[in-house]
Amino acid sequence: MRVLARPHSLVLLFNSLLLAILLLATPPASASVIGIDYGADWFKVSIVKPGVPLDIVLNVESKRKTAAVVLIRDGVRQFSSDAVALSTRFPQDTYASLKNLLGKLYPDPLAAEYRKTFMNTMIEDPVRHTASFTHDDDHTYSVEELVGMQLAHAKAQAEAYGAEVVTGAVITVPPYFNQFERRAILDAAELANLRVLLLLNEETAVALNYAMARTFSGPQHHVFYDMGAASTVASLVKFHSIQVPSGKKNTTVLELEVIAVGSDPSLGGHTVDVRLQHLMAAQFAKGPGKDLGVDVFEDSRAMAKLLKEANRVKQILSANQETFASVEGLLLEKDFKMKITRATLEDIIKDLLPRVPGPVTTVLEEAGLKVADIDSLVLVGGGVRIPSIQAVLKDLVGESKLAQNVNGDEAAVLGAGFRAAGISKQFRVREIRIKDINELPVEVVYESEPKETGKARTFHTTLFTEKTVLGAKKLMNFKRESDFQFDLVYKTGDKSPILTATVSGLTAAMEKLKEQSAAPPKVKILIELSESGVISIGDAHVLFEVDQAGKNPSLKDTVLNFFGATKKDAEKPLFLQIEDGVNETKADDSKTKEGSASNETEAANSTASGDATKKLVVEKVKLNVTIAWKTVVPLSSEKKSDIKKAFATMDAADRLRRSHDEARNTLEAFVYSFKEFLYDDDVEIVATEADREAAKEKLDETSDWLYEDGDQAPADELQKRLKALQKLHAPIKRRRTELRGRPDAIAALEKSIATARVAPEAPLHSEKELNDALELVHNAEAWLLRTQAEQAALAATAEPVLRLADIADRQSAIEAEVGRLVARKRKPVPKKKPAAKPKTSATPSASQTTDPVKSDKPQATPPPAAETEGHAREEL
Template sequence: MASPQRIVAILCFVLAIVLSLLSDQAQAAVMSIDYGAEWFKVGLIKPGIPLDVALNKDSKRKTQAVVTIRDEQRLYGSDAVALSGRFPHLTYSNLKSIIAKPFDDRHCVEYRHRFSNNMSPHPDRNSVLFKHNEETELSVEELIAYQFQNARDQAKATAGEDVKDVVITVTPFATQYERQAILDAAELAGLNVLSLIHDETAVALNYAISREFTTTPEYHIFYDMGAGSTVASLVSFSIVEQKEGKKTRKVPQLEVKAVGFDRTLGGHEFDVRLQNLLVDKFNEKNPTLDVRQSGNAMTRLLKEANRVKQILSANTETTASLESLYQDVDFKTKVTRAELEHLCADLLERVPNPIAAALKASDMKVEDIKSLVLVGGSVRIPAVQKGLGAVVGTQKIAKNVNGDEAAVLGAAFRGASLSKQFRLTKQIVIKDITVFPIEVIYHPEDEHLGRQPIHTTLFNEFGSIGTRKIMTFKRQSDFEFDVKYGKPVDEQDVETDLDQIAKVRITGLTEAMEKYKEDIQSAEQPPKVRVSIELSNSGLLSVPEASLSFQAKDSGSSFSDKVKSFFGSKEEETQSEEETAKETVQADQNQTESEKGEKKTEEEEKPKPKEPTLKKIPLNVEFIGAGPVAMSNEEKLIARQRIQALDTLDEKRRLREESRNNLESFVYRIQDFLYDDTVGIVSTEEQQEHLREQLSETSDWLYDDGETADTKEYIDRLRKLQSLERPITFRRQEYLQRGDNIKRVDSSVQLARVFVENILTNTPEEERYHTKEELETVLNHANKVDAWKVEKVSAQEKRDHHLDPIFTTVDVNKQCRELDEALMKLMKKKKPKVTKKQAPKNETTEEQEEVVVDNGKKEGEDEPVKSDQGQQQESSEEEHRKHDEL
């Protein structure tokens, strides 16, 4: 049996581990990624760190959504953009526009015309791949995962710890496949997605954080024109009552009423128009050349077009200039704002359309809107603001949010509200919507009779997300149904594969009907199949469960034994009042998923044969994605292995660069160090010259053979130089600190002597509470340290400075520490308490004279008197107090 001491030790160890884990959890951070077509931003919130944007390695608050992969090295942001002109086929940008799109989709066709990457159709998933080289093909999800990894690194550098929990923004018109692709990319990047959130909903959430509202709703439109698309989201803000158990409290609520959007109206379209203008001007000046034949030149022109567009937002004209654009021909031309607006006239006409669509869907007018909040980089274009002012009036255009960062900050706040690591003082209720209706298509069981497929709208256009609905079928055998968007998701209203969401297959029904045939036949009502269909807060559709239910007469334990292995959810569903021969759909938004864990008595559990009970038998659900299907587990495994290999190479490269930088900085530092006058005192000319030669040789090697050296060579050379430098540095440091070390020894010795001598001089021997042996021990220790100092200093003065010192800081620290500890032990010794005895009343003895007769004065008595011995004791206590203070 373990001893009590051992048990206590084990409990303390376990408690330390638990506290450590709790501490780690308490420090957990949450990040957000506002992933756009041209830029991405990273938000971060952590205990002790306020909600803010994480900086990238260039100390910028946003990063270009570009990745270049060259020589098995991934470069991001500005580094990737810098190489895009030289290696356009190895640089991947604007990936958001083609995520989860088929190869023949118009967006993919345009991408192939504008960029030089080698795109090919995916053989199995109805999406696209990039042929990076002869051996490697990359999916869009994997390329986005690289950028998510870069975002995670930014959050890690800011938080000082690894960050995995994330909320990612998506457009409200993102389809099931696009949302799933973002989730797959985040999974490959090692992130745990708490939720997806619509861009404009995140902006509205950030808007609501610092504002107060009333019970009367106020309406705002958040107009977001980014690089790839434009969205107008109409949002209401108000105070609503929320029940928390038996209590009710008032909380702010954000409710999205309607959304209007234009998938292709964005800053990138303006860039492409301007790029084409520059191309035409170059070809006009050089009739024999066609710059479109060069992918490098076209990439550089697109980059220049973006720069020119930004300048024209603040100026009426500027100059585009590129050296050696094509065939060693320089290019320079003037571009005016009027030219840009003329080129983009059709785009500018589309600017008000999302606002009109949102107002129409919500059955509201401009007068009902309090403000139009501008978001996104492209709203800075003067012509865009002019068009918006013409629709809502300039007085309603608001610029009271940070258009670049509001979405990422709102998403981070959303992450904090979903994480268990935070307790927010301000809770905001969010009610978001889906912009596409979702319908279920199924065939009646008697389809052979010629009946047409039945279309049932399950989630209406602009219906709430984060809800679950129940479909009820009257079926006798296994069946399947299709789920699709109720209207084309393509902006041209053309039906495509993107409209299909999934095929749902329900199995196990035929077997269950046969197995429980007798029980079903005795039921008062025909059996029903209930299928739960859920639209999550991330906007993803799923079918979590299906079950066969019927009212059966409980005949005792026999039935329970039959269905014991089939029982699943005990969730009760509200029955439809109208029962017909056709399948019906019903929504149960107030259903509960919690179960009471109360134990039943034997009487309650005893079956009642005559009373019918609802029996539920779970069925198998197979959710088969249609359209551009998600990545398979095998494809994810291959991508993870490739990511892991690249991560390993990145780490090796980082270590190599770090070791090279350490060696290079060491060479420069020590070369300057040798010019110090003190170095000449503590080292010989031969030692200095030898070190200079080694430094010079290493410097030459760094810029010659050292360019291709590996990490080990850098480390070995650094260690060799350090073996020559450290003895000199050590002697120099000791030489400079010697005077302070002597003073420190003298101070410790003096303090010990003064303390002991003060007690011996001022305190009578009979009143001391330190023994003579204790005082002599400390005094002898002080004398010993002093003698040690005299000996070492004397020997040091006779020793050459270029030799290792005898009187060192390490020895001084040891001697002083031991003496100080002995003195502190003596000083901390407490005076023993003196017990005072009070004499009995009406008695006068010799013992009575040793203490105070009375502590207070009684009526008719003289002042209390102290004896000579009492006064002597008080004086002794005062001396001891002074000694303790010393």
């Protein structure tokens, strides 16, 4: 019999499916995941690793948060407090509050405000038209690059803290971030080689942290109000239980559902800082700086110092009624000092207070709720610490509903870390379902098929509303017969275009299958709004109903038969069978929809009742979709590659700098300690004057070299000089240690010798064991007497012959031997069995009848001599 081979394509298909199943069955390797709360002023990192619960990462300064600042000078980067400390000296090289600039064009109002506040050089990118920075003649940095440096630093902190490679991260973003801003932070993470598991809205992360350790007896509504450094956001969240399938039965899990979001992107703590900065600058201009001839507002260093002081003053006035602002050498060696009261602070921000309740009012109106319907208003962020802002919110909802029962600084980062653990599938965490929403509605704009007469019509179809749940998929249906374009644009605001998609391959498919097509083709394109809130264009196909009568089965028919599909299944678009839960949207006007419906019905009828020789099947042809990003263009692949190479170079420079700094600091510290060491009284005893003078001369030479050439010297040169000093220092230190420790060491050895002379009991040890122990003691005693005499004959500056290590060795040997003998246990003495009672008879014996004295106690019998001796020894 002839064996028919399976088609090669089916074998490949089967192998691919088998490989996919095996990959899914392979358990993942253990690794750590992190959450990053990236803010305008600070960023915080949480970590989850096997065997370690959710924890906050401590930076190199053992702090729980890190300043979101990077300073670049001479090709070397500084982060965190190091960057902050140098920022007032080099404000033009310092980049802070970059979160406000992600995905922003140069003319954007927030970018314009940034240029007024900070003294670095912002320019307009000639290609992307975004905000960028000219650092020097050779370097221009995009915002994504600078943020990427900080994210890479955050990742490095987590890996150092957790001692494990980080494989993924959840990063928090404001819910009002649009496509451009979200793609910008994703690009920044890619530059940092940080795999993003999810972009999580900040207030959703806070709500998740709120729910982690709580139970809810019934549905509850809470508003999370977050005033950070850059913006203010309020999210109305509903907590309730739902039933979800779990095997053969359902289980109850908690669901976190975001109902509405309100925001004020320009209201935040940084606005307060800037107003305090300007208040102090104006006061300085009137006072100490009046006759300097220099405008303090135009001096970048002075304004940087005032902005730093303004933030400190704001924090103090949140808890105190008054404080003093003080900056030494603010401008031209003139100091500045000013008393600022809480009343003054409240006066300069009084025009901002009416904006404070806005986000809360927005979410209540959108949800159709009243203040009485919410369970609490949870306060988050540093801005809500200002008393006047708290007072406004208290008036809005009442004191009883104002809640501060979450850690406002760390709630978001802990929620992000918890979500990262849940996504990774490597950790067992409490299941909490999240239903977050899209805040910015998006629509599809396209033109109808060109006709011979008349002008093409433009159609607008809503794709995602402001209530669309993140993770939604839409399957768009287009009635087209030639290649076409469509746009995705924002439906509100300035209606910024997001992208233009060009669909090609349709014209060629029509030319090939037009004669066989029994009905107009259907173009289906999948558009997804991911759980990160990012829009992407998926697969695009055109479906034809064609007559295959008399033709050999197509490859698709063969595949369907292989998997047991029916003819009815074959007539369904395979694309729709794959995508579960996809909402299908027809991108046509009502007239076109009606025509489409009638055509589909006619085609179906013709298939059912037509000529028996006809065989209509659905042919699916894949189309090409080319994306052209609009408004804010993401970084190109080539640009990202160049930036990553530059990052690698800077990373190497950073490692060299850290190695140099560590070596320099170690050498400098050793120079100071060695100088102090030489003035010790005991050092004058154990070191000759020539030795001390040689050491002092070498120390002075090294100290001068450090301050002249040390900053530029390589690390190995610094380490070489350190070893040279250690070579001088070591013998002197060793002799001093011997001198100081010798009396106590001798006394300890003599005590051990005296203790060992009390011989253990002979019956427990052999004579040889006792003699060996006594010999060890005698030898140690003789050695001690001999070496003491030799040591006494030596000068204190000579190398000692009676060394602490030798004394300790002999003492340890004696104590070990004596301990071994003493620890030997005595064999237990067996208990004596009670004597058997004599048998008695009915008739007493003669002895019994003649015994004049009767006693109830048994008569004592003297033990044998050996037993008596042993008994006495046991008592002793």
